[in-house]
Amino acid sequence: MVEFDNYTENLTEFLLGVATGDGYLKGELLSSPDIDDAWMNYASAFYADAVHNFNDYPEFCLACAGYLGMAVAHLWDKDWLLYKDKPYSFFLGARGFDDMDDHITASILRETEHSVAAMESCSAAANHYLLKTGAEPGTAEAYRLFLKTTNVLYRIGAAIELCRLGYHLEKV
Numbered sequence: 001m002v003e004f005d006n007y008t009e010n011l012t013e014f015l016l017g018v019a020t021g022d023g024y025l026k027g028e029l030l031s032s033p034d035i036d037d038a039w040m041n042y043a044s045a046f047y048a049d050a051v052h053n054f055n056d057y058p059e060f061c062l063a064c065a066g067y068l069g070m071a072v073a074h075l076w077d078k079d080w081l082l083y084k085d086k087p088y089s090f091f092l093g094a095r096g097f098d099d100m101d102d103h104i105t106a107s108i109l110r111e112t113e114h115s116v117a118a119m120e121s122c123s124a125a126a127n128h129y130l131l132k133t134g135a136e137p138g139t140a141e142a143y144r145l146f147l148k149t150t151n152v153l154y155r156i157g158a159a160i161e162l163c164r165l166g167y168h169l170e171k172v
Contacts, residue, residue: 004141004144004145004148007133007145007148008148008151008152011126011129011148011149011152012029012152012155012156014125014129015122015125015126015129015152015153015156016029016156016159018121018122018125019118019121019122019156019159019160022117022118022121024114024118024121024122024160024163024164025156025159025160025163026163026168028159028163028168028169029155029156029159030158030159030162030163030167030168030169031155031158031159031162032073032076032158032162034076034080034084035069035072035073035076035158036155038072038076038084039068039069039072039151039154039155041088042068042072042088042091043150043151043154045088046064046065046068046088046150047147047150049064049096049097049100050064050065050097050146050150051143051146053097054146055137055138058127058130059120059123059124059127060101060123061150062122062123062126062127062149062150062153063101063119063120063122063123063153064097064100064101065149065150065151065153065154065157066118066119066122066123066153066154066156066157066160067100067101067104067105067115067119067157068091068100068104068154068157069153069154069155069156069157069158069159069160069161070104070109070115070119070157070158070160070161071091071104071108071109071161072158073157073158073159073161073162073165074108074109074161074165075108077161077162077165077167091103091104091108101116101119109161114164115160115161118157118160119157122153122156122157122160123153126149126152126153129149130145130146130149133145
């Protein structure tokens, strides 16, 4: 049986270390309640798309959660009042979920070098972490871990974009 209690926290710390070591973060998981709440609006539609592709393209599906986090963070910084009610379909490419990554990097972030390298690194590390749990593919526990992992990737992606935009934590 897989240990679920601390999975999200442990994976978050692991990916925070990976992203910091690669230079995409500075040891801080930057966030905003607006960005976190947006995930709650998009998650069910994202899960429906990603779960159908996960067995064949696990790293791509995990990366797309990160790209979505990056896109939401970027739009939050740009003009949240204008973008906060955009539907999930706004983030999909011409081929839907299949080119979500290209659409987000080209049309929303308008940057590929930093975002692609960050998501390749983080999604590969997250997939490796997920595989190490030993959850049997196709089981309920594997699905639960997939949901938790995509949630963490979304938050990591958002943090990476916020860091790229110059945000940082300050003690008050």
